[in-house]
Amino acid sequence: MSQSKRRVTKLKLLANFFENIDIISIYIKTDIIHNLFQENKALDYSKLELFHLQYTDSLIELLTKIKRQKESDMLAVINEIDVNNRYVVNFEERRVDSFETDRKMYSGIFSQHLANLYKDLTEERFTIDWNNVLYFNKKYATEFYREADEELLKSGPLPSYHYQDYEIERKLLGRLNIQNFKVRFVCGYLIGRNEYELFKIFQSDDHFIFNVEEKKMYLIDEQLEKLDISENQSNQTTIINQLKKKNEYLEQTMNEKKRTLPAEVESVLKDYLRNLENMDIMSKIFDFNEETNILRAMLNLNLNN
Template sequence: MSQSKRRLTKLKLLANFFENVDIISIYIKTDIIHNLFQEDKGLDYSKLELFHLQYTDSLIELLTKIKRQKENDMLAVLNEIDINKKYISGFEEKQVDGFETDRKMYSGIFSNHLKNIYQDLTENKFRINWENILYFNKKYAKEFYRSEVNEDLLKSAAFPAYQYQDYQIERKLLGKLNIQNFKVRFICGFIVSGNEYELFRIFQTDDHFVFDIEGKKMYLTDPKRMEKLNTSPNESNQGAIINQLKKKNEELENAMDERKKILPDQVQSVLKDYIKNLENTDVMSRIFDINEETNILRAMLNLNLNNN
């Protein structure tokens, strides 16, 4: 009986590995046969051993070989997942954590900068240090600013402008800013063809404007162009790589689980025949000498074990 129990344990492990309905059904039916011999000491254990030799051992050997093949196939996938995890860990350690905080602070700094420009223009003075705002793109553009963009959507035709030092500020923009007390919010940055652009929204309005850093211009954007722009928050280039690797690992794990469960059609056919043999009266009669016990077992094996 201990040998029979060990076989059941192996069969259960294989059923758990493949998660196949037919293998699970075979395990349950085999367990029923084992329990009948265990509970009825009058039965001939040699017949149970013969049953295992004819059926269980062959099935275990077949499934074990298939399991080893699948484990070898999965090894390469597991190695790829492991390498991806190492890259993810390395990138996460290097990520810039302060961007989101600095982005919020930058909105306030830029607002004050615009207010000071307006004040200087009214007084015909030029006291602004542009480095007060240029620090942000110098620190974050390469790492965070979005490169996949149609640059034409960010550019502007000629417009009436105020000249402040080397910079041009659209007159209409400055008027709208004055109405909202120069409160703005940094939306996102773009870097394309070596040019850097920053997109802002005027507080409590749907008006947006662009700061063309290389062109040294600020101007309102066309709402129709805004519809075509990706204005979602910037994320670290490393963050994008991390997300891609995590998604790839998830896909690999799901595909691996599915491939593990798939059995060749020929093996599926053998499993169906195996179940039929377990339910066959002649086979059961060779195991049990007493017809009454055979009938009881047949009734149990004929239960639909796949349904609750």
């Protein structure tokens, strides 16, 4: 009986692994047969051993082989999930969390820079340091600035003021003056090595581009609706979100594949279950009318209830 119990336990573990209704039903019926012999000492245990040899052992061997193959496939998926999780954890530990705060501070710094530029132009002097505003793209462009159609960001020759090596469109400077040079950094673009920054003038619908590479600032209007002007997101964050979604997908498909059996195995299981439910076969196994009637009653239990 102890050997029979070990077989039933193995079958239960396999049923729990596959979560297949037919395997679960087979386990329940096999456990009923085991309990019938356990509770009726007058029954011949050799009949139970014969039953296991003819049915249970072959089924356990088949399902164990399939389980090993699935575990091997699952291990590869689990390893991929683990690698993805390690990347996510490592990045989140070193992620730059200051971008949003710095973006707001940069808007104020750039506003003051423009006010100083205007003052220098009116007084015909050159005192400002461009590094006061160039620090931002150097720190964040690679990770946060997005790609775009560069033609939408460029501008042809425009009437401009020249300050050191930089140019600022005359119309832009006039509109900045009206709003006291208050601007908000909207987002940045990175095309190859060329960096562009989009600003919005306070209390207006006016936007302008700071072309870092060409050292120019100019208004942008019609092209704006064709650009993505949402707040910049870390490209590493995008990758992390993709990895998390991929892991969710891998875990879902892994569980689905674990439960999926080849069609021929499904067919064998259904035949196996029908044999267990076939009272003629059970009669030959037990050879006792009284016990067979008991077993018939037990096997006819409504398992759905």
